[in-house]
Amino acid sequence: MSKVDARGLACPAPVLATKAAIESEHPERMEVLVDNDPSRENVTRFLASQGYTSAVEQDGDVYTITATRGADAPQTEPVAEAPEGAPTKIMVMVASDCMGTGDDVLGAKLMINFIKTxxxxxxExxxxxxxxxxxxxxxDGAGTLADIQDLEATGLTILVCGTCLDHFNLLERKQVxxxxNMLDIVTAMQLADKVINI
Incomplete structure (x- = not known):
């Protein structure tokens, strides 16, 4: 069994350490130790994307993630070029709860209108x-929440930074x-045809 001790590591290091172990050892079973909830969630989701089924045990602040590779684990395939006429893949990255600078009240209103639009x-x-x-x-309580939930209901993938939620003590309040983690965000940037930063 491959073992990864990612305690004390900040995002995205636990996921990167898990990824490195999978790429170098190709283990059928592995155990990953993390000591915060965003890392637990990110590592578990990454393992699932690599064809592993995970079980999590908590002892104090430490999470032990035990993962077993499934028979139908995905094989790495070259990224196919988009067919002609396929829509452009645009990634929108929102790095503030206000749009622009100068007046935060106005900025908050502009952001609500931006998300709505x-x-x-x-x-695309x-x-x-x-x-x-x-x-x-x-x-919960955000003026933009209903519109973001509507976008998610259409099938849009929405990614929310776990480190950022943890920093603002908002992990339990996320609703959509x-x-x-940063690995997912960087990967999405690579795959996007265009990235718009707000």
Missing amino acids: LKEMGD LWRLVFVNSGVKLTI GQTT
């Missing part, structure tokens, strides 16, 4: 990513999207 991008809107104070737009 995102649906006009149609099929491929990923919506929230980092830094942008994660505040995904929590997948809690994610």
